Amino acid sequence: MKRVIFFLGKGGVGKTTSSAALSFYLSSQKKDTYWVSIDPAHNISDIVKEDLREKRQIEKHLFAEEVDVEAYLQNFLKETTKKMKETYKYLQIVNLESMFDILKHSPGMEEYSMMYALKEKIESNMNNFEYIVVDTPPTGLMLKIISLPFSSKMWIEKLITWRKKIIDRRAAIANINPKKIDSDIAITEEEDKVLKELGYQSKHVTFMVELLRNKNQSKMVVVLNEDEMSLSESLKIKEGLEDLGLSLDFVVLNKEGLGKIKYSLEDKFSLPIIRMPYTKNAMDKTTLSNLGQRLSVIVN
Ligand SMILES: Nc1ncnc2c1ncn2[C@@H]1O[C@H](COP(=O)(O)OP(=O)(O)O)[C@@H](O)[C@H]1O
Ligand SMILES: [Mg+2]
Numbered sequence: 378m379k380r381v382i383f384f385l386g387k388g389g390v391g392k393t394t395s396s397a398a399l400s401f402y403l404s405s406q407k408k409d410t411y412w413v414s415i416d417p418a419h420n421i422s423d424i425v426k427e428d429l430r431e432k433r434q435i436e437k438h439l440f441a442e443e444v445d446v447e448a449y450l451q452n453f454l455k456e457t458t459k460k461m462k463e464t465y466k467y468l469q470i471v472n473l474e475s476m477f478d479i480l481k482h483s484p485g486m487e488e489y490s491m492m493y494a495l496k497e498k499i500e501s502n503m504n505n506f507e508y509i510v511v512d513t514p515p516t517g518l519m520l521k522i523i524s525l526p527f528s529s530k531m532w533i534e535k536l537i538t539w540r541k542k543i544i545d546r547r548a549a550i551a552n553i554n555p556k557k558i559d560s561d562i563a564i565t566e567e568e569d570k571v572l573k574e575l576g577y578q579s580k581h582v583t584f585m586v587e588l589l590r591n592k593n594q595s596k597m598v599v600v601l602n603e604d605e606m607s608l609s610e611s612l613k614i615k616e617g618l619e620d621l622g623l624s625l626d627f628v629v630l631n632k633e634g635l636g637k638i639k640y641s642l643e644d645k646f647s648l649p650i651i652r653m654p655y656t657k658n659a660m661d662k663t664t665l666s667n668l669g670q671r672l673s674v675i676v677n
Contacts, residue, residue, distance in 0.1 A: 378500075378503040378504065378506060378507065378508070378594070378675060379507045379508060379594075379676070380507075380508055380509070380593075380595070380596060381499060381503075381509040381510075381511060381588065381596070381598070382395045382396075382399065382508065382509070382510050382511065382595075382596045382597065382598060382675055382676070383513055383538075383593045383595065383597050384399075384510070384511065384598050384600055384602055384629075385513055385519055385597060385598065385599050385600070385614050386510055386514060386515070386516065386599050386600035386607065386610065386611060386614070387511075387514070387515055387516055387601070387606060387610040387611070388418075388649075389633075390600045390601055390602050390607045391510055391600050391602070391629070391631035391653070392416075392513060392600050393420050393421055393423075393666070394412070394424075394476070394513050394627050394631065394660075394668075395420065395598070395631060395668075395672065396421070396510050396511070396512040397411060397412070397413075397424050397512075397595075397665050397669075398653070398668040398669035398671075398672055398673040399510055399582060399667070399669045399675065400412035400439055400441070400508075400510045400669070401436070401439065401662055401665045401666040402665075402668075402669025402670055402672065402673060403438070403439075403507075403508050403510070403667055403669070403676065404436045404439035404622045405438075405666045407418055407437075407438055407621055408438060408507045408508055409438050409439075409505070409506045409508070410439050410440070410506060410507065410508045410509075410510060411439075411440050411441075411442070411502045411506040411508070411509045411510070412440070412441045412509075412510045412512070413441070413442050413443075413444065413502075413511055414429075414442070414443045414444065414511065414512040414513075415444050415491055415494060415495050415498075415511065415512070415513060415514065415522075416512055416513060416514040416515075417447070417514060418423035418514070418647075419443040420443060421443055421455075422443055422661070424579055424665070425441055425664075426662050429441050429442055429443040430442075430443060430445050431500075432572060436458070440469035440482045440502075440506070440657070443496070444491075444494045444498060445492065446487070446490070446491055449490050449491070449494045449636050450460060450486065450487055450490040450643060451482070452490075452636055453486070453489070453493060454477060454480050454486065454490075457480055458476045458477040458480060460477065460574060461476055461556050461610070463570065464571055464574055465571075467559065467561060468649045469564060476620050477654055480506045481631075482668060483497065483522075485525075486502045488518065488521045488522050488525055489513075489525060490595055491518075492522050492525045492585065493581065493675075494525075495511070495522065495632075496581055496584055496585050496638040496669070499511075499588065500584060501666050503580060508635065508676065509611075511557075516610045516613060516614055519614075520537075520613075520614065520617040521616075521644060523589065523617075523618070524543045524617070524619065524620075524621055524624070525582075526575045526581075526582040526583075526585035526586045526589070527586060527621050527622075527632060529578070529582045529644075530579070530583060530586055533578050533579045533580070533582060536575055537572065537576070537579065540569070540571055540572050540575060541566060541572070542565060542617040544565065544566055544569055544572065545565065547562065547563070547564045548565065551564045551595075552555055558591055559602065560611050563603045569666075570591070573639075573655065588620070589623055590623065591623075592624075596625060596626045596627065596675055597618060597623065597624070597625045597626050597627075597628070598627045598628075598629055598672075598675060599611045599614050599615065599625050599627075599630050600631050601628065601629070601630060602630070602631055602635065602636055603635065603636020603637065603638050603639065604628070604636050604637075604638060605638065608638075608640065608645070611628065611646075612645065615646065623643070625646070625648060626648065626649075626650055626675070627648060627649050627654075627674070627675055628642055628646050628648050628649070628650045628651065629644060629650075629651045629653060629672070630650055630651070630652045630653070631653045631656075632653070632655040633652045633653060633654045634654055634655050635655040646672070649674060651672060651674065651675075653668050653672075654672070656668060
């Protein structure tokens with residue numbers, strides 16, 4: 378894989394259209410491209426007019442997929458519940474039977490499962506495609522998804538340190554009096570299921586953190602229109618990324634000519650600005666591919 382390109386921005390500005398445009402353009406240039414949407418309000422299938430809940434080849438060099446976010450969440454909850462039951466079966470104080478219902482209503486689960494979905498789709502396709510183009514949900518949700526691997530990484534590392542201390546203490550107790558430690562409780566790091574699980578989680582989030590930090594590999598593109606709202610959301614995205622030590626790479630002013638406000642976007646972003654005019658038949662593949670040519674700087 379050469380690059381993953383994320384299209385970010387407010388709802389309705391043209392994230393799906395721009396991601397489609399770049400994907401069709403790349404495929405017209407014979408670049409093997411995987412176009413994936415993690416927006417729960419899917420609409421890449423509106424452009425393709427095919428069911429994309431499974432990855433599907435739509436052009437010679439283009440595969441597309443819409444992640445079924447709800448199904449992913451349900452599966453994620455089930456898997457997490459199962460793992461917790463296995464890992465913590467010795468803990469009587471926690472009612473593991475109600476775990477599924479508790480998790481279901483816990484804040485952040487949707488974002489978490491979407492982050493894993495994104496990670497899994499990128500990881501499993503990176504060897505087969507030159508480019509991965511990601512259509513994302515609107516600003517607030519997407520910023521949460523992007524920040525999750527960073528905050529999780531910090532917590533997981535702390536938990537691993539604490540867990541190792543716990544195992545150390547257990548081993549010390551077992552050393553003095555083995556009867557004090559139940560036989561199914563781990564006293565070495567190798568046999569501890571919790572530590573194993575933490576290591577596994579650490580791998581996932583580290584993959585995302587490294588991908589997002591690698592400026593040769595991932596590019597962040599914000600899409601906006603000629604209106605105040607989409608401009609202010611784009612600036613929020615810029616700040617949100619900077620808070621994580623990341624940065625935007627390109628600004629797409631889409632539907633140019635439609636709005637009343639004319640900006641000097643160069644002053645506001647200090648980034649390359651790509652302009653895409655308001656175009657009739659913006660859903661048509663040839664029109665998209667032509668629009669996409671303007672986006673080719675993203676992959677140069
Ligand atoms: N350059 C453009 N010219 C004309 N219509 C456009 C253009 N870009 C997007 N649109 C239209 O605007 C609407 C919203 O675009 P979409 O790509 O779905 O936005 P988002 O994914 O950001 O919510 C769609 O109906 C789309 O066809
Ligand atoms: Mg969209």
